[in-house]
Amino acid sequence: MKIELLFPELSTVYGDAGNVLYLKKTCKDAEFIETSLQSKPYFIENDVDMICLGSMTEKSQIFAINALKPYVNRINELIEDGVVFLATGNSMELFGEYIAEDDIKTEALGIFPFYSKRSSEYFRHNSMFLGDFEDIEVVGCRSQFSYIYNQCDYSFMKVKGGIGNNPDDLNEGIHYKNFFATYVLGPILPLNPKLTKHILSLAGFEGDVAFENEAMDAYNLRLEKLKQEGVNFILGEHW
Amino acid sequence: MNKFRFWIGLWGGKTFLFLWKLFHAERDDRPGMVSVRICEDFLARVAKPKLTIVVTGTNGKTTISNMLAETLKKLGYKVAYNDWGANHNAGQARCLLDAVSIFNKPIKDVAIIEADELISPVNVPRLKPAYLIVNNVSRDSMLRNGNPEYIADRLRRAAEGSPESVVVMCGDDPVSSLIGENNRRVAFGAKYLGTNPLDTMVDDYPVCLKCGGKPRYTYRNYRNIGEYKCSKCGYKNSERDYLVESANDTHMVVSEKGGKFTYPIPNSAIHNIYNTAAMVSILRDIGEKPENIAKALESIKPPASREGSEVVCGVNIHRKLAKTHNPTAVSTVFENIKKDKSKKLLLMVLDEIFENPKKSETVAWFYDTDYEFLNDESVTKIVLGGDRYLDHKLRMLLAGIDESKIICIPKHLDVLNYADISDVETVYIVYDIYTSAEAGKVTAEITERIKKERGETK
Numbered sequence: 218m219k220i221e222l223l224f225p226e227l228s229t230v231y232g233d234a235g236n237v238l239y240l241k242k243t244c245k246d247a248e249f250i251e252t253s254l255q256s257k258p259y260f261i262e263n264d265v266d267m268i269c270l271g272s273m274t275e276k277s278q279i280f281a282i283n284a285l286k287p288y289v290n291r292i293n294e295l296i297e298d299g300v301v302f303l304a305t306g307n308s309m310e311l312f313g314e315y316i317a318e319d320d321i322k323t324e325a326l327g328i329f330p331f332y333s334k335r336s337s338e339y340f341r342h343n344s345m346f347l348g349d350f351e352d353i354e355v356v357g358c359r360s361q362f363s364y365i366y367n368q369c370d371y372s373f374m375k376v377k378g379g380i381g382n383n384p385d386d387l388n389e390g391i392h393y394k395n396f397f398a399t400y401v402l403g404p405i406l407p408l409n410p411k412l413t414k415h416i417l418s419l420a421g422f423e424g425d426v427a428f429e430n431e432a433m434d435a436y437n438l439r440l441e442k443l444k445q446e447g448v449n450f451i452l453g454e455h456w
Numbered sequence: 457m458n459k460f461r462f463w464i465g466l467w468g469g470k471t472f473l474f475l476w477k478l479f480h481a482e483r484d485d486r487p488g489m490v491s492v493r494i495c496e497d498f499l500a501r502v503a504k505p506k507l508t509i510v511v512t513g514t515n516g517k518t519t520i521s522n523m524l525a526e527t528l529k530k531l532g533y534k535v536a537y538n539d540w541g542a543n544h545n546a547g548q549a550r551c552l553l554d555a556v557s558i559f560n561k562p563i564k565d566v567a568i569i570e571a572d573e574l575i576s577p578v579n580v581p582r583l584k585p586a587y588l589i590v591n592n593v594s595r596d597s598m599l600r601n602g603n604p605e606y607i608a609d610r611l612r613r614a615a616e617g618s619p620e621s622v623v624v625m626c627g628d629d630p631v632s633s634l635i636g637e638n639n640r641r642v643a644f645g646a647k648y649l650g651t652n653p654l655d656t657m658v659d660d661y662p663v664c665l666k667c668g669g670k671p672r673y674t675y676r677n678y679r680n681i682g683e684y685k686c687s688k689c690g691y692k693n694s695e696r697d698y699l700v701e702s703a704n705d706t707h708m709v710v711s712e713k714g715g716k717f718t719y720p721i722p723n724s725a726i727h728n729i730y731n732t733a734a735m736v737s738i739l740r741d742i743g744e745k746p747e748n749i750a751k752a753l754e755s756i757k758p759p760a761s762r763e764g765s766e767v768v769c770g771v772n773i774h775r776k777l778a779k780t781h782n783p784t785a786v787s788t789v790f791e792n793i794k795k796d797k798s799k800k801l802l803l804m805v806l807d808e809i810f811e812n813p814k815k816s817e818t819v820a821w822f823y824d825t826d827y828e829f830l831n832d833e834s835v836t837k838i839v840l841g842g843d844r845y846l847d848h849k850l851r852m853l854l855a856g857i858d859e860s861k862i863i864c865i866p867k868h869l870d871v872l873n874y875a876d877i878s879d880v881e882t883v884y885i886v887y888d889i890y891t892s893a894e895a896g897k898v899t900a901e902i903t904e905r906i907k908k909e910r911g912e913t914k
Contacts, residue, residue, distance in 0.1 A: 226659065226662035226663065227662055227663065229657075229658040229659065229662065229824070230595075230603045230658075230824075231598050231603075231820050231824075232598070232819075232820025232821060232822065232823035232824055233820075233823070234657055234658055234823055234824065235820070235822070235823025235851075235854075238823065238854055239854065253670070254663055254668055254670075255668075255669065255670055255688075274603045274604075274605040274606070275605070275606070276605055276665060277605075277662075277663065280663060280668040283668075284668075339602070339606060339609075341599075341600075341602055343599045343818075345818070358818040358820060360598050360599055360602075360818070360820070362602065362606075402818075402820050403818075403819070403820060404820060404823050407823075407850060407851075407854065408819075408847075427853075427854065428853045428854065431846065431849055431850045431853060432850055434846050435846035435847050435849075435850050438846055439847075452599065452818075453599075
């Protein structure tokens with residue numbers, strides 16, 4: 218099993234380094250290819266089973282878009298071929314048409330027909346999250362400057378607590394074939410052992426996720442707390 | 457109308473300040489709150505001493521403000537400042553109420569104003585200080601501060617809004633290097649001081665902010681603070697006007713254009729060396745002589761810390777404040793614990809206590825924090841109490857810590873039930889701002905136990 222970590226040096230904000238840590242501890246026999254911003258992506262000339270990238274700063278989003286733009290056709294091909302993609306936090310925005318900051322638009326990869334938008338005042342939204350992906354309940358949190366709009370028909374999760382792609386949307390993330398993108402942080406993989414198991418199974422992994430019992434204990438407790446009546450999901454929006 | 461509101465705000469605030477002082481409650485923001493509530497742009501309208509200094513950045517704001525105020529006093533200046541870390545509108549107004557007369561004329565030589573990073577783009581242009589000190593920019597609470605580049609951008613906007621301000625900045629900090637590019641800048645820094653920093657899980661400066669190239673470090677004094685150069689575009693440290701050449705436990709040698717000078721430091725902790733370098737830079741820039749600065753610094757100490765250490769019957773007990781949600785702060789505590797090679801027990805009382813059980817808290821910061829530093833043979837046991845005990849346990853296991861060393865439980869004070877002090881040389885009590893009372897109880901109980909078990913005379 219080959220897992221390519223795209224720009225792991227950039228994907229280290231908002232706890233998303235935890236997803237990589239969890240993958241490495243779970244898929245002990247997998248080959249991890251760490252592709253830095255300065256390197257040519259491994260997936261261009263090689264087959265991979267899974268490609269991951271995570272939350273990054275706003276400037277890093279531009280660096281990442283520029284680095285991936287020459288390979289949009291190949292990325293589309295891999296998505297159509299069923300390669301597992303996992304893009305967490307604002308790395309989801311890379312795959313839309315553009316990222317707008319007030320009226321200034323940065324062209325993104327244009328793989329899915331949505332756009333993201335933030336204010337130049339950088340209002341920050343924080344909330345907890347509870348949603349459904351098929352029969353799996355997903356827990357986590359949100360912390361972001363921007364939202365996505367016009368997300369098309371490829372919803373990843375249905376929101377049960379917190380917000381979706383934007384405050385008026387009860388759909389969260391993008392799911393198309395084996396492409397998964399979500400704003401949900403947590404980090405999402407160690408906080409959601411069931412979801413991790415499902416996504417990894419699509420990449421050919423069989424077996425338990427790392428410290429599955431302990432991860433399930435933490436997951437069940439969080440689920441129980443988030444399901445209590447009157448939970449305060451929205452933590453605030455401010456600068 | 458605005459003018460009228462300003463005068464009412466000034467006199468209202470002054471009246472409250474007088475009453476607060478009368479009742480010995482002057483360490484309070486509320487007089488300032490009165491002023492800014494009455495007059496929204498009070499901070500812009502109130503007169504400022506000619507030497508107004510705003511201190512901002514992620515870490516060290518309160519320490520620098522307090523130490524700089526004390527040093528300037530020793531140098532003969534009349535200084536207005538607040539020493540309790542009040543760094544929003546009310547605290548800043550409170551500071552300036554002390555600096556002016558009822559006729560809005562400055563009555564102090566200096567005002568030292570601590571400024572929260574988020575509010576700086578609004579308030580620094582209002583305050584138009586002579587100096588803006590940016591000590592460093594590093595990862596802080598995700599919920600509040602987003603990411604370090606975002607904070608650096610807010611401070612860049614702050615400096616842009618006050619173009620006459622001289623920006624005193626850490627030239628070793630690449631994240632804050634873009635702040636004040638159009639202002640006059642005074643940069644301080646340090647040569648490698650033998651700090652031997654450990655590699656961290658996350659990097660606040662993974663790529664050059666100019667071009668995305670990979671930064672190369674000649675050295676790091678801690679985290680990403682050091683001498684760097686982009687391998688692609690060549691972007692590198694600012695020329696450091698004041699460079700710490702060397703330091704021991706009590707003194708540091710700083711080079712500048714005019715030569716090398718020795719200054720006292722409160723202790724050899726690397727952050728205190730940088731804090732003192734920031735102070736020396738500004739004091740030299742206003743024309744104070746090195747010998748006078750050195751003399752004034754001799755008796756200056758950092759503000760009393762909420763941390764503490766003592767030796768009880770031969771056992772070291774350290775209380776360490778780890779501001780949760782701030783991965784830099786917690787990782788630094790964990791790094792120091794790892795570097796202490798004595799056989800140790802860790803008692804951690806970390807998570808906030810929520811009276812409202814329906815409120816939730818994120819744990820994403822666990823994964824920006826170097827729990828891996830606790831995976832060390834010198835750590836005999838980690839006992840952690842807090843609401844998110846199961847998440848902590850998972851994080852510790854993922855850090856490679858042996859399960860037999862980990863006890864995680866929901867109640868803070870229950871850590872005492874599992875605190876086996878036999879055979880340990882050191883006990884660390886790691887706590888959050890919100891759990892200081894619990895940490896106090898744990899410390900007291902552990903101290904008593906050690907005395908009882910090991911005997912007063914040892």
